[in-house]
Amino acid sequence: MIARLALMLLLSLAAMAAGPARAETFLIANARIATMGRAGTIERGSILVRDGRIAAVGADVAAPDARRIDAGGRIVTPGLIASGTGLGLIEVRSVDAANDRATRLPGISAAFDAGYGLNPDSLLVPVARLSGITRAIATPTYAEGTGAERLFAGQAAAVTLGGQPMLMRRGVAMVLALGEDGAERAGGARGAALTSLRAILADVRDFARRRAAYDRGETRDYLLSRADLEALVPVVERRMKLLVSVNRASDIRDALAFAREERVGIILEGVAEGWRVAAEIAAAGVPVLLTPVDNLPASFEALGATLDNARLLQRAGVLVGFQGNGNHRERELRYNAGNAVAAGLAWEQGLAAVTINPARIFGLDDRVGSIEPGKEADLVIWNGDPLDTLGRPSAIFIRGEAQPMRSRQTELRDRYLPAVLPSPSQGAEP
């Protein structure tokens, strides 16, 4: 027990103090590989990992020098990607001091960067990782009680759930609420939100051209602070996408029109009624993030919510990524995908929506999302169907490093398990 504690400590210390640890060369053999890449699913194949990257994948991979891990015919997938979470930014939801997902600071809205203040020791990280999640898009949210004049929540960051550094890439999207919430922030009406948004983007363009004049105090008054204006320049220059949360069909249409007219890139999030305008979303080439188990008519903008949403959007040709159930419940991401499959989506599409699709949506597909040579070796060996409750990971690798199969919750379990075990010899696996 102490030895294990000490080992964990060493691991975490090493991770903290040193840079990326040396990853060994190894071969995962005898696996059913859902590559999520061009190779499709390889029924019986091997993956060679070298220097933290995938060196080769296929039915015949020769690697006599590599340590061999026999997958025993089990399925191997890319690590899952959780889109739109507070992983690394939150410990206990109700404890403000342990929550860095939102700010009320005037002058820092678009400029708020979720890539700062990340906590690699967060006890949520191992819990999510144990369900096969290896990367996440940490997104800002709006602080409670903030309303008008805070249209943007801030910038999302891509993070890695194991090893150092935790930050993978800053500024992968700018978070913006439209629909009911956006209307509330603009003083109560959807029209006001879209109008202020256009005015702000006009300011940003003006600012970007006239920084020197601004510094001399010779520009018009802008609606936002300099920090916020600066943060929005990549958006108007199409270097950063807007992550727009929106649900009602008409709101989706408005968002698409706005993006077209303002020539900004967008990702739609939520889209409870997306299925009703699926063809338009597809035609615009806009990807969506959604929670496939959302089927409650939980608000007047989501009356059309249905479990068929993912299937219908995918069928229309929309690039679909899935979201989990938020923060502590991010581990349910894979069950959400499973439910979409149960509701008619193809299994491969369900898996893609938690791997390669979010990687594409956030521009990370050069590094993660599929099992292809050159990509970082985020791999999960599954003991069963990765999208089903009864399947569980039996090994997890991030950048080629085996991850500990433990979390605070397994520690709690192991502390109290002996009291209920019929025989003390029974061991626990993760």
Add this chain to the structure above:
Amino acid sequence: MRHTVLLPLIAALAACAGAPPPAAPSAPAALRAGLDPVVEAYPSTYRAAPAERVAIVGATILTGTGAEIADGTLLVADGRIEAVGAGLAVPEGYGRIDARGRWVTPGIIDAHSHLGVWSQPDNVEAQNDVNELTEPNTAQVWAEHSLWPQDPGFDLAREAGVTTLMILPGSGNLFGGRTVTVRNVPAMSVQAMRFPGAPYGLKVACGENPMRTYGGRGRSPASRMGNVAGYRRAWIEAADYARRWDAWRRTGTGDPPRRDLQLDTLAGVLEGEILVHNHCYRADEMAVMLDVAREFGFRISTFHHASEAYKIAPLLVRADVCAATWTNWWGYKMEVFDAIEENAAIVDRAGGCAIIHSDDAVLVQRLNQEAAAALSAGRRAGLTISEGEAIRWITANPARALGISGETGTIEPGKRADLVLWNASPFSIYALADRVWIDGALVHDRSRPEPRHSDFLLGQPGQEPAR
């Protein structure tokens, strides 16, 4: 079926029924469950951990009675002190601990703690269960019902030699509620920590805290005279409540008084079953509180904080009231402006019951050092005090204040074997508790650190033992 849980309760009622003396044939019929104030509702389930026979040999032993035994031997059997003295032979079957060069004291007792009721992480509002700041009189609340046995502070205190603590409600109210005395053992429930047979206490607070809390809301008390009027009104009600119960028990007719939890506690004080622990800084206020006690016929066990106790030491000695205080803390508010380092030493020299307490999750880990600073200050003032005498401030005297001196606080044959083996004089800044026993069971061994009891730090930074 659903009444099976009643059986033990009925048995308990039957056991209690004989207790009140005037049990005449006309004694009232047993009341429905929960209507009779005398029933003990949240009984201790504390069981001492298995203990072995131990002989500690060669140590300097501060027994807590004032004595200091050089090269002493201490025998522990069945969780109790069997014998202590110099040159005792060690019988067969005792685990022998070579303690040469080391020191042994009774387990440290903290007479004033909020561990478990204001738990770590204490900057989180949800962890704050210490002050029921809703009424000036909340004598109806019991600290044990707030107590979280998983507070990491308990582990740290145990590793510093603290074996018994009194946990009190806070001082925002005139009457904060009942205290609970606990064994500092790893436990899942407060019942499993409760010191068997320890009397309850009542937290009473003088001075700035209640008047600031309620005065700030435009309510009484807003002044010290308001404080005193508040106490007196409550004691009048309690005396009347006690009278009505007495009358009903005597006559056995009519409706019994409606049980009132607040008055239960206050009446318990009037009947001498519940001890008064009075947060009170200033000498003049202590003098007033002694007169309040006289007016209503109860005794104050201890003035807590009592930073001006040195000004009225003889008065406290005459009234047989303990003074629990700090050494280093002072100056953060007006009523603590006159705190001096020599407070405990002066009370002690006057023949009083001086106690060094913590009131703090950091200080509880070094009560021995706080006592050492008090001892040093006393000596600087020319008072001749030995280590053997000074150790009582954190052992025998708090045991007396808590009403458990028959059980713990000194190393005498028959007492519970609550012990600390120190690697140096406990009055040295460098002293660490090598081993700690509670009821003869080893609960801490510095040479073999184990994962801590508290679940909170599991899987988090800082879970590993050294702390």
Add this chain to the structure above:
Amino acid sequence: MKRIGKLAGLTLALALAVGAAAQPADAPFASTYQRREAPPLAIVGARILTGTGADLADGTILVRDGRVEAVGQGIAVPDGYERIDGRGRWVTPGLIDAHSHLGVSSSPQTPLSGDHNEGTAPNTAEVWAEHSVWPQDPQFRLARAGGVTTLLVLPGSSNLFGGRSVTLRNVPAVTVQEMKFPDAPYGVKMACGENPKRTFGARGRSPATRMGNVALFRRAWIEAADYARRIERARSSGGEPPRRDLQLETLAGVLDGDILVHNHCYRADEMAVMIDMGREFGFRIGTFHHATEAYKIAPVLAREGICVATWASSWGSKMEALDAIEENAPMIHAAGGCAIIHSDDATLGQRLNQEAGIALAAGRGAGLAIGEGEAIKWITANPARALGLADRVGTLEPGRMADLVLWSANPFSVHAMAERVWIDGAAVWDRADSRYQAPSDFLLGQPGQGAPR
């Protein structure tokens, strides 16, 4: 069916003596639920989890007159029975959600749709959840599609005593009386810990601490015991009875054993205090809800016969939920206790079976050998026990009410769909038949009304 009903014998006697206006009526707001007539039914060839622990391959179940007639292997199907081919499919008892706020916290959420917290005083034992239930809550149908046939709908947890719970049959209805489970015992919702102390402490009122919670609980029980004492005395000596008090009536019902205690309580140490409080006042706690630390005191809860209704996944939203683990229910089960998976949520309430699957997989991962036949109890037989209905629903045994779910696959899988659901032998859901998929009135004419959701 011999049951005293909802009221204590003593209050019943008083009602007779003093009259209905001043004293509780015999059965106010009585159930008008009617079992729908349906032809006899046989499901053949299915894998049947009976809820008693049995796991029958290639089983047959016969239903007649709303009750389970027979269940087993190799049973012949009599003439006149609708025959359903269950091959490759699974049958379980209808699911029971022991913790739901459907109808009292309805969709869509609007400023006034939250009807579950009468958070105005720490003790509102006088309110009854059924008086908030909106039968048109679209969420009922969604739960039905998830195989839920019975629900305990509770008031919220802002108060120490939130009010009375109500047990509902999950049938389409216009009035709550049509949904009320006939002769189901009432429950009272109690809440420990952070919620009440935060709600009232923030207003400068008691309770502001956990010790404040307990002091107020105890004061209420003293008043209730005294109320019951005065009623008893009036009955035995003919004196003036106390004036009827709705709050005390509910609590006295608990003391008399007629009303079950459903106690929202997360932490192990708080549960231990609540058990002692039950002992002090002579009542039994039926179920600890949420109970995320139940695994820490599993043997105690098993010994006390208290059920544990909990989640597998939910954790960490607040300090008292920090120690929740996925293995909670399996560890209670392994200790011989009554483990329940509940929802407390309209999304989760549609997939209690999957939540049980998560718990089952975690339990197996921890080395606990638990079969599907056992695990199904967590969402059938055990909640039936917690609701005081173990003799009527929750298992597939002859004579039990025929609440059934026919699953497309292993119900612990995400891929499993409730293909058909019966309540009292009458079909209430069929994935292949739009007649059973009608949305609630609210969704008529709105986007997505025709979608199966």
Add this chain to the structure above:
Amino acid sequence: MIARLLALLAIAAWPGAAAAETVAIVGARILTGGPAGEISAGTVIVRDGRIAAVGAELAVPAGARIVDAAGGVVTPGFVVADSTLGAVEVSQVPASADRASRSADISAAFDLSLGLNPDSILLPVARLAGITRAVVTPRYEGGGDRLRLFAGQAAVIDLGQRPDMVTRPRVAMVLQMGEGGAERAGGARGAAFAALRTILEDVRHFARHRGDYDRGGGRPQTLSRADLEALVPVAEGRMPLIVQAERASDIVEILAFARDQGLRVILDGASEGWRVAPAIARAQVPVIVDPFANLPHGFAELGARLDNAARLHAAGVDIVLKAGSGAAHRARELRYGAGNAVAHGLPYAAALAAVTINPARAFGVADRIGSIEQGKEADLVLWSGDPFEPLSQPRAVFVRGVEQPLTARPLELRDRYMAR
């Protein structure tokens, strides 16, 4: 009344700045903290307020007053970091406390060296624990000051109770990051960094364009002119920034931010510093440590442990110890804290350095104090024994060469009531 009398006494006792006598402390074990190391039986000669000589075999100058230190230990006077000595009398009495500004326009510009009280009754109390200097540090006070990222500027003072008590003003700027910084930035750490970066850009812009600013031109500024001006030395890396932070990841981010921005940082708190000690050592950032901090007070300090100081030191970090979590009234616990750090693994000499020369170095006054070396100001304490032991007491205290009375208001109280 008594306080006023004492104050009068103190004023009467102010000696002229240069009127210090010549003193020879002889026969002591001297822990010089300087190149001379430990001298087992030596002499310190004090002249004109400075150390004229220290050594094993020194001749006592004619006319010098001899202090017989036989059996005692002489150390440099201790320096307590992160204190509010001189800026507070009674913590909960606002009128007696000048440790924080709530002004909207005076945050970084708040200069704690102004308005200090040399008559404070806290100074003799701390002095009796061997403390002769303090790094006084502004505090944050009052709610709702979300935009107040900076608390103000710290100063080094002496405890000699003279009007010229400021050794060096404006030695560092105080900034809270981590949980507290997040709260000031509206609830999130990321916002605190964004705000800080914006402010530093503004300050640099201001420094280049003061003329524009004064003509009412220039871009809109987030801070007042006074605050901008106060931050110029910070942005230029001339004034250290005391950053309060506890969590390991916060520390790592602050180090990276400081490197990018060219800031000089002193970490304060750093209860999880031991987990990233090599990174702190590489950055050559000193750390102010509370040696009693081992409680997980919040989610940012779950890793707090008593050997933090020892581990940081072992990794090569310069550590500075503070007392009583920074509470002025508890400054006298500094020596106990040092003793506890020793008990938990810090080498004795390192503990002594952490309360003498290390704070002097970190705050730029090592040329004047912090060790017993020829030419330095004569802050000396003669102890009856090991200075970290409670059972030891000072036998003599010198501040800038002036021997201090070994009394304080609490001792006056003691004597009054003991005489009864």
